[in-house]
Amino acid sequence: MSGLPLYGRQGRLTFRLLAVALGGQAVVLFFFALVARALAVADSRPADGDRLLWVGVGLAVLALLGAGLMRRPVGITVGWLVQALTWASALLVTAMVGVAVVFTAVWVLLLVQGLRADALVARHEAQAAGSTTPGAD
Template identity: 50%
Template sequence: MRSLIFYGRTGRFTFRMLATVLGGQSICILLGALVARALAATDQGSGASTAHLWVGLGLGALCIVAAGLMRRPWGITLGWVVQGLTLLSGLVVPMMFVVGLFFLALWVTCLVKGGPIDAEMARREAAARQE
């Protein structure tokens, strides 16, 4: 897995796809935060419903921030942190494990396939400039 990076810059296509993954992930996390709040609110004697909501909202906001920072070298690292935190949110809402695995698979696929696509786009642009 040579093209699986944890820090650094990616090509234009790759960072756009990674930002799209994080944007979709933020929606799922925000909805998961509402589920976590509702589950905690139905539990008698649990005052954690508001905390679950705020932590989920924070993670959803972190997804949006990470999507905006994909052009920076450490944006990839922040995206990996978001993927890990999404998997950890499965401790509160078990179905978030499934959501986390789904978006982790999308994340890795975009990292692996994005590099060759960026290289092909650069090759085509260079060929078009020579004509």
């Protein structure tokens, strides 16, 4: 493997794994946005709370969009963008570093393992197609 892809169609298993990862990340990002808003309001910063809420909800929606686009070549690019923006959100809420570490690790792990699994499936399909000859019962 030459490196992690940033754009392009992925195999059947890879795009499914990555879509599940982004879906789970979207749920966590949404709830984290609610917590960040509540903490800001508790600190008497309601304007910051509203901003944090909308930034978090926007990031969660982008993650869901990326999960839906995972079958298309741009899907993996959107997924990487979600990972980068999750890291950038740590500038607003420091605790997002933990979320970013966990989900970036899951993203990379599922990407690597999905690529390996797709290559293995393709190899088995090629072997199966090569071993079956028509009329040889």
